[in-house]
Every structure is written in C-alpha cells, then in structure tokens.
Amino acid sequence: MEIQHNQLKRCDVINIKGRIDSATAPKFAEVANDIVEAGRFRIVFDMDGVDFISSAGLRVLIGTQKICKRYNRGEVVLANVPATIMASLELAGFTPLFKIFNDAVAAVGNF
Amino acid sequence: MMPSPQLAIFKGEFVWMQTVIFPGRYDSLAKIAELVQKASQEFGLDPLAAYGVETAVDEACSNIIEHAYGGEGKGEIEFNYRIEGESLIIKLQDTGKGFNPRKVPKPKINVPLKQRQENGLGLYFMHQWMDEINYETTGKTNVLTLIKRKG
Numbered sequence: 001m002e003i004q005h006n007q008l009k010r011c012d013v014i015n016i017k018g019r020i021d022s023a024t025a026p027k028f029a030e031v032a033n034d035i036v037e038a039g040r041f042r043i044v045f046d047m048d049g050v051d052f053i054s055s056a057g058l059r060v061l062i063g064t065q066k067i068c069k070r071y072n073r074g075e076v077v078l079a080n081v082p083a084t085i086m087a088s089l090e091l092a093g094f095t096p097l098f099k100i101f102n103d104a105v106a107a108v109g110n111f
Numbered sequence: 112m113m114p115s116p117q118l119a120i121f122k123g124e125f126v127w128m129q130t131v132i133f134p135g136r137y138d139s140l141a142k143i144a145e146l147v148q149k150a151s152q153e154f155g156l157d158p159l160a161a162y163g164v165e166t167a168v169d170e171a172c173s174n175i176i177e178h179a180y181g182g183e184g185k186g187e188i189e190f191n192y193r194i195e196g197e198s199l200i201i202k203l204q205d206t207g208k209g210f211n212p213r214k215v216p217k218p219k220i221n222v223p224l225k226q227r228q229e230n231g232l233g234l235y236f237m238h239q240w241m242d243e244i245n246y247e248t249t250g251k252t253n254v255l256t257l258i259k260r261k262g
Contacts, residue, residue, distance in 0.1 A: 019144065022173040023137035052144065052162070054169045055232035062229055069224060084162035091239050092232055093220030 002049075005031050011042035011111040013104060017049030020057030028057060032064040041067070041074025044107040048080035058092055065097060075099070079107035116153070121193060127153065128193040135176045135205070136183045143172055143190055147201070150192045154199040156259065163240030164199070164259050170233035171203050171255055179207025179253060201257045209248040 001018035012035045020028055035043060043064065047053075061076065068074040077099040081089065089095050101107035116129040131146060133139040147168045151161035172188055180186045189204040218231035237244055243258040 019141055021137070021140045021144075021169055022176070023140055052165060052169070054140075054166060054173065055236060056173060058232060059229045062224075062227055066224060066227075084159055087159055087162070088166060088236075091236065093222075097224050097227070 001027065003027055003031055005035070007040070008108060011044055011108055012040050013044045013046055013108065015046045015049065019051055020053040020060075022054065022056040025054070025056035025060055029060045029063075032060060036064065036067050042111045043068060043074070043076045044079055044104060044111075045076060046079045046104045046107070047082065047085060048104075050082065050085060053085055053088065055092075058088075058094065061094070062097070074111075077101060077107050077110055079104045116192075119193070121195065124195070126193045126195050128191065130189065130191040133172075133188045133190060134184065135180050135186045135188050135207075137173070137176060139188065140169055140172055143188070144169060146190065146192075150194070150199060150201070151259075154194050154259075155261070156199070160259065164201070164257070167237040167240045167257050168201060168203070170236050171257065174233050175203065175205045175207060175253075175255075178210060179205045181208070197261045199259045201259075203255045203257070205253050206251050207253065209253050210246075212244070212246050 001016060001020060001024035004015040006013045014031060016028065065076045068076050079101045080103060081100055099110060116127045118125055119128040133143055144165050147165050148161060151164050156164065175188055176183055186206050191202040193200050212234060215234050216231060218228060218235050237257065241257045242260045245256040247254050
C-alpha cells in the first residue's frame with residue numbers, strides 16, 4: 001500500500017494505492033490521526049487507487065468520521081470509489097454516513 | 112511463486128485442488144488474496160463476486176490471527192481450495208482458540224453514526240458475500256469452510 005497526504009487550504013486529501021487490510025490499515029489510521037490531531041477535520045479520501053478494503057480499513061473510516069463530525073467541525077468525504085468497494089460500503093451500511101463524490105475535484109469543492 | 116493446483120480425487124470425482132500453508136501474520140493476507148483471486152478466476156466468477164470472496168477470506172484470516180491465535184506469529188493458516196462442479200470451496204484451518212459463530216452479535220447496520228460500532232463487520236461480511244459457511248473444531252484444529260456457488 002502507498003499512502004499520500006496533501007494538505008490543501010480548505011481540506012486534506014488522502015490518496016491510497018493498493019490494499020487496505022489488517023496489515024496496512026494501521027498506517028492509514030496513523031495518517032488520519034495525524035490530520036485530526038493537527039486540528040484539521042475536513043478530509044477527502046480519494047479511493048481511485050484502492051484495490052481492496054477490509055473491515056480493518058472501514059474501522060479507520062468510521063472512527064475518523066466520528067471524530068471529524070463532532071461539534072460539526074468537519075467530515076470525511078469519499079471520492080473515486082471503485083464499484084467493488086461501493087458494494088462493500090453499501091453492505092456495511094456506510095453509504096448514508098459519507099458523502100460520495102465522482103472525483104476528487106468535486107470532493108474538495110464540497111469544503 | 113505459488114504452487115499450481117493439482118488434479119485430485121474427492122468423493123470419487125476429479126477436482127482441482129490446492130493447499131498452501133501461510134504464517135499467521137498480517138503480511139500473509141496479500142499473498143492469500145492473490146491465491147483467492149486465482150481460484151475465483153479459475154472458477155469463473157465475475158469481478159464483484161470475486162471481490163466478495165476475497166473479502167470473506169481476508170476477514171476470516173484476519174480473525175484467525177487476531178482472535179484464534181491472539182496475535183501475529185503464533186501459528187499457521189492452512190489454506191485449501193477446490194472447485195467441485197458449481198461450487199468453489201475454500202477451507203481455512205488453524206490450531207488456535209475456537210469460537211462459536213452463533214455467539215458473535217450481528218452488527219447494527221442501519222443506525223446513526225454516533226451509535227455505530229467499529230467492530231463486528233468481519234463475520235457479517237463472510238455471511239453476506241458467501242453462500243454457505245461452516246465452522247467446526249476437530250481435536251485441536253478449527254476448520255472454516257466458505258462456499259461460493261455460481262449464479
């Protein structure tokens with residue numbers, strides 16, 4: 001898994017390539033934690049390069065969303081979600097909990 | 112290089128079968144996923160169904176490492192798959208602590224964010240993505256069988 005983090009003016013963008021499973025989810029959690037600990041709560045998760053996400057990765061998503069949405073200070077939004085992963089998000093009941101955008105530009109524009 | 116599947120006789124029929132033993136570590140998950148993708152392809156699953164099987168096996172193996180063995184590097188996972196007519200049958204064996212799948216609570220899916228639990232999706236995914244799941248403990252070995260049917 002490769003993870004990239006870009007801090008923009010209005011939000012932070014996380015870009016991951018590869019698999020998010022129990023082996024790699026801790027790295028994802030670390031990057032997300034660093035962002036919220038810096039007091040930044042508006043996050044775009046660009047999933048364009050994600051091949052696979054297990055419940056370990058979904059735990060990071062939901063945990064980060066809870067922190068960001070507290071006090072209405074921000075939120076995590078998703079962009080470029082592959083069809084297979086979208087099916088997984090639907091099964092997990094995640095689709096009502098995240099705004100989902102077709103591309104990263106639209107997701108960044110949300111903030 | 113992964114070993115190739117072997118033609119074997121199972122219940123009087125010729126079937127393609129392969130067994131590989133992986134160390135019970137999280138970095139085995141990507142290698143197991145490769146093997147699952149190959150099995151799904153041989154079986155002829157569409158990409159969505161194949162993704163589902165990959166998820167079910169990943170969750171099962173993560174559970175073995177985390178719950179049965181109580182951490183990484185404590186034991187092995189024996190992975191076996193066979194294609195039997197219209198069924199892809201994946202068998203995972205470990206020698207860790209057994210569990211009763213009926214005692215695992217179902218996650219609450221349709222609840223607001225604040226009430227949403229962060230755990231419990233693994234077994235739920237296995238049930239959702241596979242057609243049949245069997246779990247049994249024989250002696251010191253736990254055997255989880257995941258079955259995907261065509262169509």
